[in-house]
Amino acid sequence: MNNSLHSIHQLISEIATKLSEDDQHLLTALQHEIDKVMLHGSEENTHPSTPHPDKASGCYRFGDDPDYYCPHCFDNLQQKISTQRLNKQLRVCPQCRSSLRPLQ
Numbered sequence: 001m002n003n004s005l006h007s008i009h010q011l012i013s014e015i016a017t018k019l020s021e022d023d024q025h026l027l028t029a030l031q032h033e034i035d036k037v038m039l040h041g042s043e044e045n046t047h048p049s050t051p052h053p054d055k056a057s058g059c060y061r062f063g064d065d066p067d068y069y070c071p072h073c074f075d076n077l078q079q080k081i082s083t084q085r086l087n088k089q090l091r092v093c094p095q096c097r098s099s100l101r102p103l104q
């Protein structure tokens with residue numbers, strides 16, 4: 001993220017040297033938009049990435065994310081896979097096909 005931000009800023013200053021004085025405001029606007037996106041991106045990164053085992057579903061949950069994630073895929077593959085609800089007691093992971101039941 002920081003590396004690409006650095007390249008973007010480099011590109012912008014290169015473009016700035018080629019643009020006429022009248023067009024410089026376009027770059028300022030672009031810079032502003034990029035900063036907004038980058039800021040939003042880093043906000044997302046501060047969301048909790050630590051899984052919380054959810055006893056009622058047997059899945060992992062993350063922060064205030066409403067989805068239920070497969071604990072096997074997260075532990076083994078570091079992937080966040082949303083599980084699908086089969087019925088009241090059972091959820092299934094579309095990736096590893098694990099059945100997830102409430103932990104007693």
Ligand SMILES: [Zn+2]
Pocket residue numbers: 070071072073074081093094095096097098
């Ligand atoms: Zn899985």
